[in-house]
Amino acid sequence: MSIEALAELVNDNPAIVRWGRNMNETFMVEVGDLQYLLKIENGLIQKVEKGPFVMRPWRFAIRASRESWEKFWQKTPAPGWHDLFALLRRGDVKFEGDQRVLMAYLLYVKLVLAAPRNA
Amino acid sequence: MKLEPIVGRYAQIDRHRIYFEEAGRGIPLLCLHTAGSDGRQYRAVLNDSSITKNFRVIAFDMPWHGKSSPPAGWQNEDYRLTTGSYTAMIMDFVRALGLERPVVMGCSIGGRIVLDLALKHARELRALIGLQTGAYVERYYDAAWLDHPEVHGGRACGAVAYGLMSPLSPENERWETVWHYMQGGPGIFTGDLYFYQVEGDIRGRLGAIDTSVCPLYLLTGEYDYSASPRDTEAVVARVKGVKFVSMKNLGHFPMSENPEAFLGYLRPVLEEIRK
Numbered sequence: 001m002s003i004e005a006l007a008e009l010v011n012d013n014p015a016i017v018r019w020g021r022n023m024n025e026t027f028m029v030e031v032g033d034l035q036y037l038l039k040i041e042n043g044l045i046q047k048v049e050k051g052p053f054v055m056r057p058w059r060f061a062i063r064a065s066r067e068s069w070e071k072f073w074q075k076t077p078a079p080g081w082h083d084l085f086a087l088l089r090r091g092d093v094k095f096e097g098d099q100r101v102l103m104a105y106l107l108y109v110k111l112v113l114a115a116p117r118n119a
Numbered sequence: 120m121k122l123e124p125i126v127g128r129y130a131q132i133d134r135h136r137i138y139f140e141e142a143g144r145g146i147p148l149l150c151l152h153t154a155g156s157d158g159r160q161y162r163a164v165l166n167d168s169s170i171t172k173n174f175r176v177i178a179f180d181m182p183w184h185g186k187s188s189p190p191a192g193w194q195n196e197d198y199r200l201t202t203g204s205y206t207a208m209i210m211d212f213v214r215a216l217g218l219e220r221p222v223v224m225g226c227s228i229g230g231r232i233v234l235d236l237a238l239k240h241a242r243e244l245r246a247l248i249g250l251q252t253g254a255y256v257e258r259y260y261d262a263a264w265l266d267h268p269e270v271h272g273g274r275a276c277g278a279v280a281y282g283l284m285s286p287l288s289p290e291n292e293r294w295e296t297v298w299h300y301m302q303g304g305p306g307i308f309t310g311d312l313y314f315y316q317v318e319g320d321i322r323g324r325l326g327a328i329d330t331s332v333c334p335l336y337l338l339t340g341e342y343d344y345s346a347s348p349r350d351t352e353a354v355v356a357r358v359k360g361v362k363f364v365s366m367k368n369l370g371h372f373p374m375s376e377n378p379e380a381f382l383g384y385l386r387p388v389l390e391e392i393r394k
Contacts (some may be wrong), residue, residue: 082285085344
């Protein structure tokens with residue numbers, strides 16, 4: 001799975017886009033040592049940029065190992081690997097930056113990051 | 120049209136106006152909903168004729184939840200559930216309705232409080248059923264964000280509930296479960312989580328539970344990471360005579376996210392209790 005395919009997966013799915021309709025933010029997703037910046041405009045993913053980045057701003061970052069994301073992105077993930085907060089409880093994901101914005105768009109962010117399951 | 124056999128009523132109990140639904144006749148089976156939700160989670164149990172032919176199934180909305188009112192003056196203080204207030208509320212309801220030795224079944228916070236009921240009220244109860252029971256859960260996220268003016272509480276609470284379910288549960292039942300969460304009043308889920316994440320630690324008292332006085336059944340869905348099977352097993356290891364069932368493919372809201380699968384686990388437990 002490539003995170004670069006996210007834009008297509010999300011933007012073609014109005015059931016996801018509607019939950020991010022008011023979101024205009026850039027956030028980081030870290031997959032192991034690879035960094036990606038997702039630029040969201042009105043719930044649509046305008047850009048997925050691959051790092052490394054130098055002094056680029058983002059509103060919040062979600063960091064997990066490649067192994068964790070691979071388990072998370074299984075078509076039917078196993079118990080404990082099926083949700084961002086499942087990873088959080090097991091200590092396999094880190095949320096950094098503006099937690100307020102992350103929590104405001106939590107349902108959208110969860111649906112976006114789980115979209116590769118249906119790829 | 121299909122008219123369901125469920126009937127809803129209001130009861131005025133002390134300073135509270137409590138909404139409850141019921142169906143069936145026989146042994147009282149009192150159902151406790153999860154944090155920040157309401158009695159609709161038990162719609163399938165209330166609608167199951169194989170259960171209601173032998174049980175009077177009752178689900179009440181806790182004060183501040185569902186169609187129950189908050190008490191007068193609620194606007195002046197934060198809502199906070201504690202072990203003491205939760206157990207008192209349940210037993211007040213049992214006495215007010217004159218329920219004789221009911222079976223009490225609760226999920227999540229309700230699955231936790233059945234442990235306290237086992238400690239304090241075992242002789243007044245026929246049996247206890249804990250769904251998604253853990254004696255304590257270490258805080259892994261900050262529930263204060265669910266009650267913040269710059270975060271939509273309904274959306275955030277719904278997002279938290281969404282993830283706690285099994286990806287294998289039927290989509291329509293999962294989103295129904297999310298909807299209940301999205302309808303919660305401001306700060307109510309957070310106030311319930313005060314009991315769940317902070318005050319309601321029952322670990323140190325587990326050894327005093329006597330299941331020979333009141334049988335205790337614990338059923339846990341494997342997709343739950345809030346009260347995981349491991350959390351329930353830690354209770355089972357400390358309490359003699361508990362009957363534990365791990366529920367495959369189910370998450371934190373078994374009765375609501377996948378009613379059919381859950382009823383398959385619940386019916387044999389209720390049959391055993393009846394005999």
